[in-house]
């Protein structure tokens with residue numbers, strides 16, 4: 001498979017075309033940003049960890065009936081994926097109050113949700129990814145009713161699978177963000193699943209093992225990413 005032109009460079013990833021129009025190559029970078037790009041930094045080795053962890057999670061989910069864009073891992077920082085058109089939605093699932101939910105609703109971080117909370121944001125950097133609901137999504141034509149229902153079903157099932165997967169590794173899955181895309185007209189999970197896009201807390205101590213260490217200047221950022229990968233590869 002020949003790697004061709006880069007078609008997209010995001011804050012943490014690059015996407016390349018290949019000689020097969022149905023396949024892309026995703027390359028994971030060590031660059032980290034937060035607060036819509038306002039804060040910038042490097043997390044040494046992050047690209048390698050996010051590539052490995054995403055590959056492992058995508059394989060796990062495929063095995064449990066969730067269609068994903070993942071095809072194969074190519075090297076330390078790159079994976080082969082199905083070419084998708086990303087739906088301009090961020091889907092957030094929360095089990096424990098943290099981050100923007102804790103702030104918006106005035107709930108202490110760490111408070112268990114009585115049931116999982118699913119939120120949609122409009123993926124639009126200029127607007128700062130505002131939260132929207134299903135009416136907005138249909139009214140401005142971001143996805144169809146059918147796609148919305150499928151995305152909700154997949155996201156809640158992914159939550160159940162990943163909650164169990166992480167707790168077996170003594171990690172609490174606090175919340176996470178997913179992105180979906182279409183490939184041959186079908187909705188599939190795309191983007192990544194990594195400590196950049198999940199909140200992961202040690203189940204005994206609640207120590208943060210994710211990108212909040214970078215966002216909030218908590219230190220030990222690389223150590224936390226390595227700790228997560230170590231626990232999931234055990």
Ligand code: TMP
Pocket residue numbers: 092098099100101175176177196197198199
């Ligand atoms: P939030 O509490 O800041 O809304 O974040 C919820 C989850 O989504 C958390 O696991 C971090 C993840 N997330 C991203 O992956 N990308 C983003 O741009 C933001 C704001 C959050």
